[in-house]
Amino acid sequence: MTVPVNDAPRPRRDVARNNQALLDAAATVFARSGVGASVREVAGEAGVGVATLYRHFPSRSDLVAAVYRHQVEECAEAGPGLLASSATPYDALVAWVRLFVDFLGTKHGLARVWEGDSAGFTALHRMFVERLVPVLSDLLDAGREAGQIVAPTSAYQLLRAIGDLVAWTSPDPDYDVRASVALLVSGLRQRPPAL
Amino acid sequence: MTVPVNDAPRPRRDVARNNQALLDAAATVFARSGVGASVREVAGEAGVGVATLYRHFPSRSDLVAAVYRHQVEECAEAGPGLLASSATPYDALVAWVRLFVDFLGTKHGLARVWEGDSAGFTALHRMFVERLVPVLSDLLDAGREAGQIVAPTSAYQLLRAIGDLVAWTSPDPDYDVRASVALLVSGLRQRPPAL
Amino acid sequence: MTVPVNDAPRPRRDVARNNQALLDAAATVFARSGVGASVREVAGEAGVGVATLYRHFPSRSDLVAAVYRHQVEECAEAGPGLLASSATPYDALVAWVRLFVDFLGTKHGLARVWEGDSAGFTALHRMFVERLVPVLSDLLDAGREAGQIVAPTSAYQLLRAIGDLVAWTSPDPDYDVRASVALLVSGLRQRPPAL
Amino acid sequence: MTVPVNDAPRPRRDVARNNQALLDAAATVFARSGVGASVREVAGEAGVGVATLYRHFPSRSDLVAAVYRHQVEECAEAGPGLLASSATPYDALVAWVRLFVDFLGTKHGLARVWEGDSAGFTALHRMFVERLVPVLSDLLDAGREAGQIVAPTSAYQLLRAIGDLVAWTSPDPDYDVRASVALLVSGLRQRPPAL
DNA sequence: TATGAATGAGAGTTCATTCAT
DNA sequence: GATGAATGAACTCTCATTCAT
Structure with missing residues (x-):
């Protein structure tokens, strides 16, 4: 008997961490420079590459x-x-x-x-x-x-x-x-x- | 020989014309594309070069x-x-x-x-x-x-x-x-x- | 205890399967999008991760x-x-x-x-x-x-x-x-x- | 009587110079890196900014x-x-x-x-x-x-x-x-x- | 004085490749 | 062994502003 505990495997630790970092960074940057801030600024604030930002938030x-x-x-x-x-x-x-x-x-x-x-x-x-x-x-x-x-x-x-x-x-x-x-x-x- | 009769001579005819053309153009363009419209759009609408716009309105x-x-x-x-x-x-x-x-x-x-x-x-x-x-x-x-x-x-x-x-x-x-x-x-x- | 019977053990079943899947996928993708197709496209078509592709074909x-x-x-x-x-x-x-x-x-x-x-x-x-x-x-x-x-x-x-x-x-x-x-x-x- | 010598004023000296510089640069770069070379490479070779390249060749x-x-x-x-x-x-x-x-x-x-x-x-x-x-x-x-x-x-x-x-x-x-x-x-x- | 060409920084976006899990 | 998230450099293109003519 198979008991599928969870269809979607729990998200990787670092992914969740980055996701949160991006949200925090975006909140900070948006508050500082407005919602139109450049994607680079947000990524930079989060300490990740721009492409990572794109992966998380297309x-x-x-x-x-x-x-x-x-x-x-x-x-x-x-x-x-x-x-x-x-x-x-x-x-x-x-x-x-x-x-x-x-x-x-x-x-x-x-x-x-x-x-x-x-x-x-x-x-x-x-x-x-x-x-x-x-x-x-x-x-x-x-x-x-x-x-x-x-x-x-x-x-x-x-x-x-x-x-x-x-x-x-x-x-x-x-x-x-x-x-x-x-x-x-x-x-x-x-x-x-x-x- | 030039005799400057007046310290502030009345503006040359074409200058005044350009000034008005720019104002009209800006009004049109601002209404169409918003106040953030590109300077080129305004100058183009007025039929003058961008630098002329800058001269009139620094x-x-x-x-x-x-x-x-x-x-x-x-x-x-x-x-x-x-x-x-x-x-x-x-x-x-x-x-x-x-x-x-x-x-x-x-x-x-x-x-x-x-x-x-x-x-x-x-x-x-x-x-x-x-x-x-x-x-x-x-x-x-x-x-x-x-x-x-x-x-x-x-x-x-x-x-x-x-x-x-x-x-x-x-x-x-x-x-x-x-x-x-x-x-x-x-x-x-x-x-x-x-x- | 592990006894390595053979220096080059025959490949694991799943490895062979992936290899074939990758070849098939690549053939399909190359025919569709050209040989310059993106690695992600090939990996995706094969249903494996990109890194797997890199492992099989450095x-x-x-x-x-x-x-x-x-x-x-x-x-x-x-x-x-x-x-x-x-x-x-x-x-x-x-x-x-x-x-x-x-x-x-x-x-x-x-x-x-x-x-x-x-x-x-x-x-x-x-x-x-x-x-x-x-x-x-x-x-x-x-x-x-x-x-x-x-x-x-x-x-x-x-x-x-x-x-x-x-x-x-x-x-x-x-x-x-x-x-x-x-x-x-x-x-x-x-x-x-x-x- | 009006004699229109030339409807289009003769191109400015520097424009012509840049145009030629761009053509030469492009020829050089295309020969070196192929026709798919990046616009920056061409502009760089010509010693002008990228936007200049875009102006000349949209x-x-x-x-x-x-x-x-x-x-x-x-x-x-x-x-x-x-x-x-x-x-x-x-x-x-x-x-x-x-x-x-x-x-x-x-x-x-x-x-x-x-x-x-x-x-x-x-x-x-x-x-x-x-x-x-x-x-x-x-x-x-x-x-x-x-x-x-x-x-x-x-x-x-x-x-x-x-x-x-x-x-x-x-x-x-x-x-x-x-x-x-x-x-x-x-x-x-x-x-x-x-x- | 008027022109518009030149500038160069900065925007968004994509991709092959590496690396932590 | 397999995964796919992270990377960062590269790309094209746009714009306000300056400057040679």
């Missing part, structure tokens, strides 16, 4: 998505809990947006997530839509049901607005991104003007 | 600023009139924002205006601050005096938020920039949540 | 030679028979050339056999010279003895000419390699012009 | 064609004269082939001219067909009319056969390309065997 899209996957997941998973533990749905929404802003806050150039696939952001774009939109949608629904939210804004629309606001963050002492996001969220409480 | 910053100067002026000048002709200061603010959004609407990649001088946007940045911030400031003050605006948002803060929202516009049928801006403006009517 | 030269060894042998062995069964030595020569052309016909890029070892063809080159030149030499001698061949062309010279003609075959509907070879062989029947 | 095809244009022209132009000055059409053919072989003789890797456009030889291929085929065709026709040539070989077919024979020339003391070509041409004098 397209830039894959790398970008991989780098942010964990954080996207955390964001997505936090939604229901916040809804349960907050005083009101609107409070939950605010709390979740805070989380999302914290996540995006340190990344440069992440606004380009929204540009179709022009720059290799398709995978991350999809992750955002697939994981985050439903979560935010639930929060908005709850807020609407409670009468706290009246603006007819879709989850995607709001997510993207926040994203655009936060993602191109540049160090400007006279500008407070979080205040802008707060303004935006605050706008949900009433009918917005026609523009 | 840095990209200068070119970008020159291209948008007129429109920035128009925006700035429209402020007082709107305040006078609108039913309420808030209405005037909304109307002015509409103008501003219209202005930014057709440019691609203008978000970079806010990135210090990283991509040569310093001059435009300064124009925005010098001409537009005071105008928007007046509008906000009026709204506040009328009790219509309560959020403690500075003119610069608001300008930049709108800019970030509008400028990275990519053709996404599921996203409506103006709706996001409306949300933001609507948020001015009450105290925003702490974030 | 240099590309070895692989190429091994792949064509059988066919070279067949060609070599057919010579005497043709001489015996053909009406005239010249007919035998033509028949043998046909065989040789058939052999080369399906391989791409085999002209490089003649480039010293630049691309790893030394081993195959040697096989050609050692096995085929004598056979062709006999055919030429017979033809000469019968008075059918008068051009002072050596076997190596002729072999190589045919090889160059046939081997760089590219799919060109306006070109018929066999016709060129026929022309060449036909030239043997008289003194060629000085060139 | 595709490899253009460079290759330019390098050999003069010689192709000479070959083409020599045809009629040879026909007039030779004792017989066949002698003229032989003389012309000699010229052609001289031309191809020093180039490495020129066999690839015949590979469709796979490697950037399209332009040269076209030159060969357009300029040389008609010339060779006339020679063959004359030979046929004189009864000296009987093989039903087209000019293109013959040109290509010679090309394949000559072009992959590698330094092999035991092999004489010219002898092979002589054999081929000699074959034209009678019906070739079926192959």
Whole structure:
């Protein structure tokens, strides 16, 4: 009798190590030079050859998505809990947006997530839509049901607005991104003007 | 024999012509390919050599600023009139924002205006601050005096938020920039949540 | 305890299997993508790792030679028979050339056999010279003895000419390699012009 | 009255100089490393940057064609004269082939001219067909009319056969390309065997 | 003054070969 | 013995900017 313990042999030690090194390096480099950083810079930071980077992440899209996957997941998973533990749905929404802003806050150039696939952001774009939109949608629904939210804004629309606001963050002492996001969220409480 | 009548002689005819041709070309190209368009594309569109472009506008910053100067002026000048002709200061603010959004609407990649001088946007940045911030400031003050605006948002803060929202516009049928801006403006009517 | 019965123990079953798989794969791949095909393609076709390929055939030269060894042998062995069964030595020569052309016909890029070892063809080159030149030499001698061949062309010279003609075959509907070879062989029947 | 001396202003001195330097360099490098040599090698040999090479010759095809244009022209132009000055059409053919072989003789890797456009030889291929085929065709026709040539070989077919024979020339003391070509041409004098 | 050719660094990507597992 | 991940040099091509004409 044959007992296939595991179809896929466990990954080699060094492969896993490199993979992690690449993710760490990419995170560092992306934070430093923006998401458009050169592949060489990332590989160099990780201490591996460029081809190794290509082996692990065939397209830039894959790398970008991989780098942010964990954080996207955390964001997505936090939604229901916040809804349960907050005083009101609107409070939950605010709390979740805070989380999302914290996540995006340190990344440069992440606004380009929204540009179709022009720059290799398709995978991350999809992750955002697939994981985050439903979560935010639930929060908005709850807020609407409670009468706290009246603006007819879709989850995607709001997510993207926040994203655009936060993602191109540049160090400007006279500008407070979080205040802008707060303004935006605050706008949900009433009918917005026609523009 | 040459007699320099004047220290700053009026510019030669062809120089002026080239200058205008370059501005027109840049406007066209920026609208088509974004502000990051290649210098060759602009020079080619204007029908002049690249070096001519460099002579007229030593840095990209200068070119970008020159291209948008007129429109920035128009925006700035429209402020007082709107305040006078609108039913309420808030209405005037909304109307002015509409103008501003219209202005930014057709440019691609203008978000970079806010990135210090990283991509040569310093001059435009300064124009925005010098001409537009005071105008928007007046509008906000009026709204506040009328009790219509309560959020403690500075003119610069608001300008930049709108800019970030509008400028990275990519053709996404599921996203409506103006709706996001409306949300933001609507948020001015009450105290925003702490974030 | 290990008792080495034999200095050269017969190869392990799987080793032999891999060897054959590699040869088959190489034949397939060479026919499809040319002799310059990537090592990964060959290894992949064989279903083994690249390093296995390198173990079996340390240099590309070895692989190429091994792949064509059988066919070279067949060609070599057919010579005497043709001489015996053909009406005239010249007919035998033509028949043998046909065989040789058939052999080369399906391989791409085999002209490089003649480039010293630049691309790893030394081993195959040697096989050609050692096995085929004598056979062709006999055919030429017979033809000469019968008075059918008068051009002072050596076997190596002729072999190589045919090889160059046939081997760089590219799919060109306006070109018929066999016709060129026929022309060449036909030239043997008289003194060629000085060139 | 306007007298347009020349619509296109005469090329700048340095441009012409660079152009020539590039052609010379390419000729040198092609002779040394083959036609597949890297663009950097050519640019380096010419003492210019790679981009300069790209400006002058946008595709490899253009460079290759330019390098050999003069010689192709000479070959083409020599045809009629040879026909007039030779004792017989066949002698003229032989003389012309000699010229052609001289031309191809020093180039490495020129066999690839015949590979469709796979490697950037399209332009040269076209030159060969357009300029040389008609010339060779006339020679063959004359030979046929004189009864000296009987093989039903087209000019293109013959040109290509010679090309394949000559072009992959590698330094092999035991092999004489010219002898092979002589054999081929000699074959034209009678019906070739079926192959 | 206007031109566009020259520059050279840097981008992404591929591949034969080696080496740790 | 077999594996396939890692390597790093090589490739083509592009661009903002400078400089000779």
